Amino acid sequence: MYRFLTLLLLTLSCNAFANSSQTVYVYAASSMTQVVQNLAQIAAKHNIEVKGVFGSSSSLARQIANGAPADIFISANTQWMNYLEQQQNKGVQPAHVIAGNELVVISGDDLPRVPTLSDSMVWQALIGNGRIAIGETNTVPVGIYAKQALVSLGVWSSLSKKTAPMKNTRAVLAMVERKQVPVGIVYATDAKQSKMVKVLAHIPAKHYAPIQYPMLLLTDKSNANQVYKMMQAKPMQDVLGELGFSPAPKIVAATH
Template identity: 40%
Template sequence: MNTVRNRFGTALLALALLSGVIVLPRTAAAEERLLIFAAASLKNALDGVAAAYEGETGQRVIVSYAGSSALARQIEQGAPADIFISADLDWMKWLGERGLIDQQSETALLGNRLVLIAPAGSGAAVTIAPGFDLLALLADGRLAVANTDAVPAGRYARAALEALGVWHSVSGKLAQAENVRAALALVSTGEAPLGIVYKTDANADTNVRILDTFPEAAHPPIVYPAAILSGSENPGAAALMEFLRGDTARAIFEAEGFEVLAKQGG
């Protein structure tokens, strides 16, 4: 794995030399900032948490957002992040199996709910129940979802639709996006009449409204695990992890609609 990380660093250095910019070595750069790789659905809340941490400590925090699957693969390829927050347990486990996280630091940080949304001005109405007629509600439109093979929000959506017996009727009418925020945007801009996203995403966008919430029993529990990466060289990573479990972060997460699972010091 050191070979992969060294190749990643060499490529960055070569790019810097070509552009006339000198990049600090990883060990020096680690003193200056903390880098979090986080699921796209965390953006509003985690931006607030990062700002609060910087305000309290003076330590700069950079957050890179994308689908959990894309971030996990970047970490495997040597991306020098300090902390990873996934939108499901599977991608954290995937990294753990490759020795890429400090497993003692791993914590179940947050919970969320899955909702069906429509544009704010839509007159659509539905109650989610086994066998509900989602196909008729879509009419000629498509259902916006995150990628159902790789992205946690998409996999939760597929699991819920399968459990409710409607997957096969709508599987050919999906508009699949690279992450849940991209799926949200399809509905927010009116490109799709319906979408399945997290409750927190819907709450963050006034251009959409929630039609109904999926039963929790219809899909695996939505858990956001967080862990320090084994390749992190920043001694401040542990303090930031503790802050993520603390009262200040809790208040921000809860204000955005997340359920806080982690306890301070746990």
């Protein structure tokens, strides 16, 4: 009887280890948080556990390049995906774009909609003695896009010293929600998911590089491959649409 119980416990522990080793780790840009949460729910119906790790694309790409146990990476721009693919030939196959997004100006206060974005005086009136929350402009995609937009609109020179750079788009959103800053620039999907902010203006896409979300399969684990395919299937594409993401453009994501 003792030997039988010992064998049973060994079998159960081996099964538990096998199952844990098949957990799929999805490292994703913070703006993809709800997307990956929905993906995890769909995967769970197929007895696959998905765990999301969220942050700025730059931070996640560096972590993966340094050995973080990611199975799938979803970036908020092609720059950091290109960086990762060039690190020791990361990726089972080339990355491709799964969705797009756009920039909006938001506020947690009852401010009027912005009539024009190319007049620095309008921005000054919005922020008063405060600052504009944006992503860090050298490494964080939402900040890179925001700076491109402000430069293109001709207002960056007058506003650059009045920004509050944050580590990712969710941090920008939180600053605005807590009214620590009067306005911020985030992705349209962030604004849609928050009940505490209002959109003051949509920044025309012509003022910044196309916002693209490339996805990369990093391991050959069978469960990871299944989840990778789930992300591209209609149920998840419907989820992306419901959350406000634009459809994936018919182009190759990561070019070198």
